[in-house]
Amino acid sequence: MKAFIRADASVEIGMGHRVRCQALIHAFQALGWHCEFVAHRRYAELSDVSDRLIDSEADFLPLAEQADLVVLDHYGYQASDINRLYQHQKNLLVLDDMNDRGDFSATWVLNPLNEIYASSVLNPLTGSRYALLRPYFPHALKTQKKENHRPHKLLITLGGTDPLALTLPILQSLLYSGFPRENILVMLGKNAVNANSVMTFCQQENIEIERDVTDVTPLMRCAKIAVSAAGGTLFELACLGVPTVFAQVADNQTRSLEQHVPLDWCRTVRFDGVTPDIQKERVTLLVKQLNSLWLDEMWQEKARKTAQNLVDDQGANRVAKTIHTHLEKIRSIDPN
Template sequence: MRLLVRADASVDIGMGHRVRCQALMHVFTALGWQCQFAVDRRYHAFSAPEDCLVETEEAFWWLAATVDLVVLDHYDYNADDIAALYQHQPNLLVLDDMNDRGDFPAKWLLNPLDEHYSDSIESQLTGSQFALLRPVFTQQKTIHTLPEKLLITLGGTDPLALTLPILQALLISKFPTESIQVLLGGGAKQAEKVLSFCEENSIAVAQGLSDVTPLMAQAKMAISAAGGTLFELACMGVPTVFAQVVDNQTRSLEQHVPLDWCRSVRFDNVPEDVRQQRVELLVEEVNGRWFDIEWQKKASIMARSLVDGDGANRVAKTINSYFSVP
């Protein structure tokens, strides 16, 4: 059986689509499927050698018709685009977050939020139990010391370059540098400046890690972008102040912040000259929660109850069973 994943990654798009699709592909591969990404040639810098680069939508349609299953994780596809793809490959799994594209057909729909879609979709896999996490999150390592770090991770690319101003604001607020752990993605903006700042101020920093669970396990709290990392931090039970950096993170924060395991500050809807004020608000929120041990305990319990890390297995096995039926 052959699976084709349509997803792109770039500094502006981020790495989240690719990362969660890789988690799904890992399980399908274990089930005996042959899996491959289809990537727009414009984003080849963030592709892998084994990916199939496509020039046009027609070229992708042709590929889609030659495989058994297509996974679509792409915000540039509106309802009409999805319907056109469905005509070429009805065995279509659409990954969604915002539920704002209108009515479209698909065999399966996956959204880790509690959303409802039309009857045009045959099977709806919705809720945090279907969050696609990498295999390491189902094999969490036990840490025998109390978490004591503030983990700062703004995604694979840090599209708004927030890591450095957040660090600067934390130091101005007298937050202890020995309690800070920075995690940079491989394509993070201003990475060299961040690395230099961390070295000058004796701040722990890591970049491009394949397994982030040890750092998350050591985190008492986190500052994070609110993409797929939201579900990873929930799985690890880390109370978090999220920086919303793109519009498609709105729904997840609307559903998770009221559960009181996280807070959020929005950056994507303000001009660049206002972001510094938002950075200061975010740092104020962190400082206000850093010593609130009671809230941290309740928040951690709530977060862990939402995501168990087994979502990719649930999704892949559900779909695989469809093809296994005689």
Template sequence: MKLLVRADASVEIGMGHRVRCQALIHAFNELGWQCQFVVDQRYQAFASQQDCLIGGESEEECKSEFLALARQSDLVVLDHYGYSADDIAQLYQYQTNLLVLDDMNDRGEFPAKWLLNPLQQDYSKHIEFPLVGSRYALLRPAFQQLDESQSSPEQLLITLGGTDPLALTLPILNALLVSNFPTKYIQVLLGANAKNADQVIHFCRVNNIAFEQGLADVTPLMKQAKMAISAAGGTLFELACMGVPTIFAQVADNQTRSLQQHVPLNWCRSVRFDNVVEDVRQQGVEQLVEEVNRRWLDHQWQQNASRIARSLVDGNGAKRVAEKVNSYFLMP
């Protein structure tokens, strides 16, 4: 059985779409499927050699070329905000075995065999099998079988996503030091394509701050984290799975609904950066660091937050989705 995944990654788009689709591909591979990414060639710097590159100078060329590929596959996974409801409806005409990944539920009605959203959202009757809620969060395989042994985490993990699109890591580190937060407790995790990575690494070395870049398995660092400062993409569900109380920096509009659902559960807090001009971001950084310092010694909140977070995500979402979809193809 052949599965095609239409998703892109770049500094502007971020790495979240690709990371969660990689988790899904791993789960389908385990069931014997042949899987391949289909990527806009303009973003090939973030692709792998095994990916199928399509398109030319425009998104429309990509969409047209992908339609022909979709018809030749058994299943299509679409994780792409560039596709409107009309685009999805056209793709569905070419391939009815269509799984759409969604976050915002803001594109109107469209048809699909499966719809996956790790948030609680209502979709129209045009979706045959909705897969909604945090039990379907797509986490990497390392999150499926975590060591449950007790530990006493001490670190503040700072991770602003695969690309850190707003380059927030350095100003956050500066603000932490100005607030006299002890550097021995800070652990920085940079994505392989993070903005200003060289400057951040230099700052960490000068100030004796621990850092890692481009780790394939982030679970050891998350296990050591007493709290985290993080972007609010797919990492939100990873940190929830690990039970890490977090102050989220919202760096993209598509993170809005996720935070609207999770912040009221009282395992995390958030500060928004994507809708303010660059000159005003420093105020948000100071607000974020103030919140970290307020919560750092609040052990009761941390304990409750960790328990709530763990109850939301079990790490088996990708496996759960793949098995549900695969069972459809096994029906007589």
């Protein structure tokens, strides 16, 4: 069977859509599926050479009819756009975070948060058991259980693109506050904004830094606390039990933080939609929180246990098997 995945990536959009779709692709491929990304040509720079490029969303409609399944992970699609796509492909899986696009029709919606959708969504797949983690997390969990060491690093990871260029000011503020540089570990995305300046600063200050990491789990496993953007990485850090201060860099991260911060395994500071002066103030606030939490061993232990109980490593497999079984059953009833 064949699936088309409609998702884009750019410095502004970030890499999160593509990353979580890749986790889903890996699970479908394990079941024998052929999967292809479909991206808009304006975002070709961060696409793969194997992607199908389109010049408009209208170009995607005839492609959708050729697939057995369409996966849509795209905030540019509002309810009317999704309904239009659904007319061309009933086997439609919509990936969602905010549940704020109005009522639309789809056979499946995947949202790792606890959300309620209209009856026009036939099969909602909601809650953290459907969180999409990259395929090396099962191995990471097994390895983590065998290890007998205490994590000792502050992991700073602001996503694949770090769209608000927060990594450098956070590092500068950390050092100014007296935070021990030997405990800092920076994970920088391949397409991160201001990457050269961050690399230069880390080299000058003797701060450990890794860039364009494929398997992020070894770095996460050594993290005592993390500073992270609040996209799909939220669920990855929860899975490995890493207490985190999330830097919210986009509006679509609001709902996940509203549901997770009250559980008290993480904190958040919001950076999107504010002036540069306020952004500076919030960097200082974030660093102040970090210094306090770094010494709070009791909170860290409680946070680790809470986080690990929220997310496992089987979300992508659950989604793929659910859809695969459904379509196989339909085929057995109607081979044509």
